[in-house]
Amino acid sequence: MSNLQTRRPAPTLEEVAAEAGVSRSTVSRVVNGSSQVSPEVLATVGAAIEKLNYIPNRAARSLANRQTMAIALVVPEETTRFFGDPYFAAIVHGITMGLEPSDYVLNLQLAGATSPSPKTMRYLLGGNVDGALVVSHHSGDHFLSSLDETIPVVFGGRPLRHAEQNSYYVDVDNAAAAAKGVDHLVALGRKRIATIAGPADMPAGIDRTEGWRRSLQNAGLPADLISYGDFSMVSGARSMRELLDRAPDLDAVFVASDLMATGAVSVLRERGLSIPGNIAVMGFDDSPAAIGGDIQLTTVHQPSIEMGRRMAETLLALLRGETPERICIMETRIVQRESA
Amino acid sequence: MSNLQTRRPAPTLEEVAAEAGVSRSTVSRVVNGSSQVSPEVLATVGAAIEKLNYIPNRAARSLANRQTMAIALVVPEETTRFFGDPYFAAIVHGITMGLEPSDYVLNLQLAGATSPSPKTMRYLLGGNVDGALVVSHHSGDHFLSSLDETIPVVFGGRPLRHAEQNSYYVDVDNAAAAAKGVDHLVALGRKRIATIAGPADMPAGIDRTEGWRRSLQNAGLPADLISYGDFSMVSGARSMRELLDRAPDLDAVFVASDLMATGAVSVLRERGLSIPGNIAVMGFDDSPAAIGGDIQLTTVHQPSIEMGRRMAETLLALLRGETPERICIMETRIVQRESA
DNA sequence: CTGAAAGCGCTTACAG
DNA sequence: CTGAAAGCGCTTACAG
Missing domain, CATH: 3.40.50.2300 (Response regulator)
Incomplete structure (x- = not known):
C-alpha cells in the first residue's frame, strides 16, 4: 500500500454519463444489461465505461436496490475439522465454481461447533447477505432456523431439525x-x-x-x-x-x-x-x-464437487426468484481399489 | 426462507432517532461510539436501539464513509491444496480469531494457482474490500503487485517478487x-x-x-x-x-x-x-x-495459528492508520516425537 | 428508448 | 453536546 492517500477516486456513474453525453439512468441501464437501450447509445456508453475503467460502486448499488450480492458460507464446525477434511475442500470447490458465473461473493462464516458469535448472528441476520449456504450442520444448531426464516438458505446434507423441514438441500441417499x-x-x-x-x-x-x-x-x-x-x-x-x-x-x-x-x-x-x-x-x-x-x-x-456446485446453483435460482427443486439427491457408486 | 416477501423492513437510523426523540446525527454518534454524547442521551438512544433491535445498514454506512468493512482472504492456490493442508487451517483459524474483535468480515477469494479471474480482480481492485490477506503466494503471482498498490495487504510468508519489497508480512525464519x-x-x-x-x-x-x-x-x-x-x-x-x-x-x-x-x-x-x-x-x-x-x-x-492472528492484527492496525512493524518474524522450535 | 427526480440509509463537516 | 443539511453513488418508477 505504497500510496494509500494519493489514489485518485474511482470514476462514478456520473462521470461516465458526462463522458458519453447521456443521463445517469442510461448508463445505469447499460451497466445492468437492460435491453431498453439503443445500439448506438450502448456503444457510446460502453466506450466511455471502457475509457474511464468504470467499476460500479457496490455499496451504492446495494443501498439503492437492496441487494448485497454477497452469500454467506456458514460452517458450524471447528476450523480444524473444516480444513482437515478433504470432503469440505471438494464442497467448497464446487460452490466457488457454481458461484463463478454470478456476481455474488462468498463470505466465510466459521460458526464454531456450538453456536455462532453474536457478531456472526448480527451479520447473517442483519441483511448483510442475500442468502446462505450451510455445510456440515449438527442437530444442535438451533440458530440455523432463524437464518432460514430470514434469507434463502441451501443446506449441504439433509437438515435434521424439525424447523428445517421445508429447507432446500442437496444430498445423497x-x-x-x-x-x-x-x-x-x-x-x-x-x-x-x-x-x-x-x-x-x-x-x-x-x-x-x-x-x-x-x-x-x-x-x-x-x-x-x-x-x-x-x-x-x-x-x-x-x-x-x-x-x-x-x-x-x-x-x-x-x-x-x-x-x-x-x-x-x-x-x-x-x-x-x-x-x-x-x-x-x-x-x-x-x-x-x-x-x-x-x-x-x-x-x-x-460427487462432492458437484454437490457444492448444485448448492450454489440452487441458491442462485432462489435468489433470482425461481423455484428450483427443494431437494436434490445425487448419485453414488462404489469405487473399487485395494482395500476391499 | 418461508416468507421472503412478508418480512417487514429493518428499522433505520431515522426511526431510532424518532423513537429516542433526537436527531439522526446523534443516533449515528452513539452507534459509532463517539464520546461527544451526554450520558442521558446515550442511555435514551441505547434504549431505543435496543427496543427496535436496530442494526446499521452496511451498504449505507459504506457509501457514506467509504469503508467496506470487508477484508479479502486471497489464496493463490488450488482449492484442493488449500483445503488439503492443515497448515492453512491453522492460518485461517488464526485470522478469524484476529478479526473476531473487529467489525470486518472475511471474503474468501480462491485465486487458482495461476492468476485470478477477471471477476476476482475487479472485485479486489474495485474498492470492494478495505484490505487483503494473502496466503501461500508463488513467485508467478504478478497480480498481487497491483493489489498491493491499491489497498493495504499483509502477506503470510515473505513475498518473493521485487515489486513487493515493501510489503508487510509475517513469517518465520x-x-x-x-x-x-x-x-x-x-x-x-x-x-x-x-x-x-x-x-x-x-x-x-x-x-x-x-x-x-x-x-x-x-x-x-x-x-x-x-x-x-x-x-x-x-x-x-x-x-x-x-x-x-x-x-x-x-x-x-x-x-x-x-x-x-x-x-x-x-x-x-x-x-x-x-x-x-x-x-x-x-x-x-x-x-x-x-x-x-x-x-x-x-x-x-x-506457530501457524499465531501467525494468522498476527496477520489479521497487522492489517487491522494498517486500516486504523497506524504504522505496525512491517515484518514480523515468529519463533520456531523442534518438537521431538517418534520419527527422529 | 431516454431523462429528471426522488430515494436508498448512513456519515460528516459546519453551526450553534 | 446537538441538529440541519449536504452528500456518498447508485436504481427505479414515472413521464415523455
Missing part, C-alpha cells in the same frame, strides 16, 4: 449408499462386519449407520459392532482400536468417511493385519484421503 | 528453522540426510532448502540428495520413492512440510524400513498432520 458399500463387503464373503460411524447428531452419521445395519440384516449377519467417530482421522484410529479389542474375529469394517478410514488403516498396519487379506476396509466419500495413503481405499463415491 | 531441524538429524549421527523440498517458486520452499543445505555444509556432509514436492501428501510419497531409489544408503530425511512427511512415511513403511531405526524423519509445521498418522512426527514447529 446416505443410507442406500452405505448399504451398497456394505453389500459389497458381504459379497466378498465377510461375516464380521463392523462400522466406524459418524457422529449421531449429523444426518450423514445417522443415515450411513442405518445403511450398514440394513445391509447386515438383509444378509442375516449381526449388526453389533459399532464405534462412533467424529469424521476425523484420529477418531477413526481410536475406533478401530476399540473394535479390534472388542472383536478380534473382525474381518471387515465399513467406515463412514475416508478420513476416518485412513486412521483405521494406520491402526490395522500397526497391528500387523493385512488389508484386505485379514480385514477389508470400505470407506465413504472418495475424497483425496482415499488415495493419499499407502493403500488405495475402496470406497463409496459421492 | 525458514532457513534458520530448517537448519535447526537438520542439525537435530546430524546430532543423531545421521550421515546421509536427504530433503524433500517445497516448490522452488515459494519462499517457504526455497528458504527451507537453503537451511537444509547450510546445516549439512556446516557438518561437512554432502547436500546432494534433494527431491522437490509441492507440499502435498502424494508428492511427499513420490519424492520419497525417488530418493530411496537414488540413494539406498539414506539414513534421514528432512521434509519441508508435515503433510509431505506423511506421504514419505507411508512409502518408508511400504518398503519395510523402520522409523527412525533405518531412517529418521524430520517434518516441518507441526500441524495436525504430524500427529494424525501411525507414527508421531518429530518436526519443526511454527
Whole structure:
C-alpha cells in the first residue's frame, strides 16, 4: 500500500454519463444489461465505461436496490475439522465454481461447533447477505432456523431439525449408499462386519449407520459392532482400536468417511493385519484421503464437487426468484481399489 | 426462507432517532461510539436501539464513509491444496480469531494457482474490500503487485517478487528453522540426510532448502540428495520413492512440510524400513498432520495459528492508520516425537 | 428508448 | 453536546 492517500477516486456513474453525453439512468441501464437501450447509445456508453475503467460502486448499488450480492458460507464446525477434511475442500470447490458465473461473493462464516458469535448472528441476520449456504450442520444448531426464516438458505446434507423441514438441500441417499458399500463387503464373503460411524447428531452419521445395519440384516449377519467417530482421522484410529479389542474375529469394517478410514488403516498396519487379506476396509466419500495413503481405499463415491456446485446453483435460482427443486439427491457408486 | 416477501423492513437510523426523540446525527454518534454524547442521551438512544433491535445498514454506512468493512482472504492456490493442508487451517483459524474483535468480515477469494479471474480482480481492485490477506503466494503471482498498490495487504510468508519489497508480512525464519531441524538429524549421527523440498517458486520452499543445505555444509556432509514436492501428501510419497531409489544408503530425511512427511512415511513403511531405526524423519509445521498418522512426527514447529492472528492484527492496525512493524518474524522450535 | 427526480440509509463537516 | 443539511453513488418508477 505504497500510496494509500494519493489514489485518485474511482470514476462514478456520473462521470461516465458526462463522458458519453447521456443521463445517469442510461448508463445505469447499460451497466445492468437492460435491453431498453439503443445500439448506438450502448456503444457510446460502453466506450466511455471502457475509457474511464468504470467499476460500479457496490455499496451504492446495494443501498439503492437492496441487494448485497454477497452469500454467506456458514460452517458450524471447528476450523480444524473444516480444513482437515478433504470432503469440505471438494464442497467448497464446487460452490466457488457454481458461484463463478454470478456476481455474488462468498463470505466465510466459521460458526464454531456450538453456536455462532453474536457478531456472526448480527451479520447473517442483519441483511448483510442475500442468502446462505450451510455445510456440515449438527442437530444442535438451533440458530440455523432463524437464518432460514430470514434469507434463502441451501443446506449441504439433509437438515435434521424439525424447523428445517421445508429447507432446500442437496444430498445423497446416505443410507442406500452405505448399504451398497456394505453389500459389497458381504459379497466378498465377510461375516464380521463392523462400522466406524459418524457422529449421531449429523444426518450423514445417522443415515450411513442405518445403511450398514440394513445391509447386515438383509444378509442375516449381526449388526453389533459399532464405534462412533467424529469424521476425523484420529477418531477413526481410536475406533478401530476399540473394535479390534472388542472383536478380534473382525474381518471387515465399513467406515463412514475416508478420513476416518485412513486412521483405521494406520491402526490395522500397526497391528500387523493385512488389508484386505485379514480385514477389508470400505470407506465413504472418495475424497483425496482415499488415495493419499499407502493403500488405495475402496470406497463409496459421492460427487462432492458437484454437490457444492448444485448448492450454489440452487441458491442462485432462489435468489433470482425461481423455484428450483427443494431437494436434490445425487448419485453414488462404489469405487473399487485395494482395500476391499 | 418461508416468507421472503412478508418480512417487514429493518428499522433505520431515522426511526431510532424518532423513537429516542433526537436527531439522526446523534443516533449515528452513539452507534459509532463517539464520546461527544451526554450520558442521558446515550442511555435514551441505547434504549431505543435496543427496543427496535436496530442494526446499521452496511451498504449505507459504506457509501457514506467509504469503508467496506470487508477484508479479502486471497489464496493463490488450488482449492484442493488449500483445503488439503492443515497448515492453512491453522492460518485461517488464526485470522478469524484476529478479526473476531473487529467489525470486518472475511471474503474468501480462491485465486487458482495461476492468476485470478477477471471477476476476482475487479472485485479486489474495485474498492470492494478495505484490505487483503494473502496466503501461500508463488513467485508467478504478478497480480498481487497491483493489489498491493491499491489497498493495504499483509502477506503470510515473505513475498518473493521485487515489486513487493515493501510489503508487510509475517513469517518465520525458514532457513534458520530448517537448519535447526537438520542439525537435530546430524546430532543423531545421521550421515546421509536427504530433503524433500517445497516448490522452488515459494519462499517457504526455497528458504527451507537453503537451511537444509547450510546445516549439512556446516557438518561437512554432502547436500546432494534433494527431491522437490509441492507440499502435498502424494508428492511427499513420490519424492520419497525417488530418493530411496537414488540413494539406498539414506539414513534421514528432512521434509519441508508435515503433510509431505506423511506421504514419505507411508512409502518408508511400504518398503519395510523402520522409523527412525533405518531412517529418521524430520517434518516441518507441526500441524495436525504430524500427529494424525501411525507414527508421531518429530518436526519443526511454527506457530501457524499465531501467525494468522498476527496477520489479521497487522492489517487491522494498517486500516486504523497506524504504522505496525512491517515484518514480523515468529519463533520456531523442534518438537521431538517418534520419527527422529 | 431516454431523462429528471426522488430515494436508498448512513456519515460528516459546519453551526450553534 | 446537538441538529440541519449536504452528500456518498447508485436504481427505479414515472413521464415523455
